[in-house]
Amino acid sequence: MKLLDLAHARTGDKGNTSNISIIAYREEDWPLLKDYLTCERVKEHFKGLVKGEIVRYELPQLHALNFVMQDALRGGVTRSLAMDAHGKCLGSVLLSMEL
Amino acid sequence: MKNVRIGVGAGFSGDRIEPAADLARHGALDYLVFECLAERTIALAQGEKAKDPAKGYDNLLARRMQAVLPDCVKNGTRIITNMGAANPAAAAGVVREVARTLGISGLKIAAVLGDDVLDLVLKQSDKNILACQENDIPTQTIISANAYLGAKPIVEALAAGADVIITGRAADPAMFLAPLVHELGWSFEDWSSLGKGTLYGHLMECSAQISGGYFADGLHKIVPNLSKVGFPFIDVCEDGTAVISKLPHSGGLISKATCTEQLLYEIHDPQEYFQPDVIADFSDVGFQELGENKVQVSGGSGKPKTGKIKVSVGYSDCWIGEGQISYAGPLALERSKLALEILEDRLVEIALPVQEKRADLIGIDSICEGSFDGQAIPNEIRVRFAARCQNQEDAARIGEEVDALYLNGPSGGGGVTKQVRKVVSIASCYLDEDAIETSIEFLEV
Numbered sequence: 040m041k042l043l044d045l046a047h048a049r050t051g052d053k054g055n056t057s058n059i060s061i062i063a064y065r066e067e068d069w070p071l072l073k074d075y076l077t078c079e080r081v082k083e084h085f086k087g088l089v090k091g092e093i094v095r096y097e098l099p100q101l102h103a104l105n106f107v108m109q110d111a112l113r114g115g116v117t118r119s120l121a122m123d124a125h126g127k128c129l130g131s132v133l134l135s136m137e138l
Numbered sequence: 139m140k141n142v143r144i145g146v147g148a149g150f151s152g153d154r155i156e157p158a159a160d161l162a163r164h165g166a167l168d169y170l171v172f173e174c175l176a177e178r179t180i181a182l183a184q185g186e187k188a189k190d191p192a193k194g195y196d197n198l199l200a201r202r203m204q205a206v207l208p209d210c211v212k213n214g215t216r217i218i219t220n221m222g223a224a225n226p227a228a229a230a231g232v233v234r235e236v237a238r239t240l241g242i243s244g245l246k247i248a249a250v251l252g253d254d255v256l257d258l259v260l261k262q263s264d265k266n267i268l269a270c271q272e273n274d275i276p277t278q279t280i281i282s283a284n285a286y287l288g289a290k291p292i293v294e295a296l297a298a299g300a301d302v303i304i305t306g307r308a309a310d311p312a313m314f315l316a317p318l319v320h321e322l323g324w325s326f327e328d329w330s331s332l333g334k335g336t337l338y339g340h341l342m343e344c345s346a347q348i349s350g351g352y353f354a355d356g357l358h359k360i361v362p363n364l365s366k367v368g369f370p371f372i373d374v375c376e377d378g379t380a381v382i383s384k385l386p387h388s389g390g391l392i393s394k395a396t397c398t399e400q401l402l403y404e405i406h407d408p409q410e411y412f413q414p415d416v417i418a419d420f421s422d423v424g425f426q427e428l429g430e431n432k433v434q435v436s437g438g439s440g441k442p443k444t445g446k447i448k449v450s451v452g453y454s455d456c457w458i459g460e461g462q463i464s465y466a467g468p469l470a471l472e473r474s475k476l477a478l479e480i481l482e483d484r485l486v487e488i489a490l491p492v493q494e495k496r497a498d499l500i501g502i503d504s505i506c507e508g509s510f511d512g513q514a515i516p517n518e519i520r521v522r523f524a525a526r527c528q529n530q531e532d533a534a535r536i537g538e539e540v541d542a543l544y545l546n547g548p549s550g551g552g553g554v555t556k557q558v559r560k561v562v563s564i565a566s567c568y569l570d571e572d573a574i575e576t577s578i579e580f581l582e583v
Binding site: 096 | 177178272352355357358359394395398399400401402403404405406407408421422423424425455456458460494495496498500504505506507508522524525526561562563564566
């Protein structure tokens, strides 16, 4: 099962920091997401890509998690050499995680 | 109970104009807000202004105003926008010209000034170096320094009767918070209300990103009629509650899911969203679907502001050169990798001074950088090589070497493109809010 089937995501950027929200489609999947999607697992999924610390915030009433990932954008949108300098694609990449 | 309706006319500088015109005509709006300034836009606009003192505002300003002004005047809708960029005063003049051309009279246009704090920031620098949050910046490279103004000067312009208010750098949510403060009589020490107003502004400021744009995935998230996606509007009631919706004939989707995605967009700690007027708290926000494309927002609060204002500093940083070439069919991956090896060797051979370089196989690892191995190899691959250099000539060599792969590289390469661009980067520093003086210039037609 892929995370894509349980949750949706949106990615934002501020400087060299990326944030990804992960939102459960169904209330019954929320406990699984909360338990499984640890910062360690997200860090492992983005190995080599996210170089800094990852912090997770919970919004239980919305069945949502917010991952804030530092040093994730090769210097940020203004000076990154990457094609996707905003890191807009990273949320979709996270949804490819196998649960 | 009194109700204020605020519509969104743009969520970024390149946003579509038709949905704004539709809202202006049919939305029964009290206010129409255009958010058009990305972090770097103002630094680039400052460059235009340096070349021509009459320029430096949003390129689409006149077109946007032509599209909405007649209906806004007819319907009593007031306009708030940061399309002034580096030159709000000149932008106000453009709006006056558009109004004259359209035969509109009795219009009061306000330009909010004071966000340009370049002189103040340079005074803070020590030994020609400005200490910023990200890095130290040599002062001779600084192009612009603009403070994120809060809602106060916009409220002042509204109280003076302005119909169109043009700012330079202002905090995006402040353009929505200001009309709420003005209409509902909120105090600038009512942290809870300021937090709610900031929440509503944050939800609205990216236009279609809450009404079905940037949402559809082709499987789980289906958005009806996305090509005709409508921009949202929000009804904020005197008691502080709010409902988000869009015009019934427009495409798109407003649901709990679209609202939740937008709530967390570019947010770090939901309990601490730092703004010039308040530290907003989004941690207890809830959404309830009242009907089709109609969502009620609950929660949201705030605590006292820090008194520090964020300043966005634009500086001339470096040059980036890049080139791309395609390979297809059997052995496309092998030939792509060979092309990259050749490029690496060539850079060593010509001893090009490169600060940082990057090789991408587009379709394989340009996003994930090789950390997601084991995927199927596509039938065609685009090779991209990019590097950051101190000067334009060195950066241009990157594209030239990719171009040279035609006759000097692996077989069957095609479709070379190359480019060189100057990089204006952004860093942040902070000023005491008392150090920033704002003023308003009015024009009438």
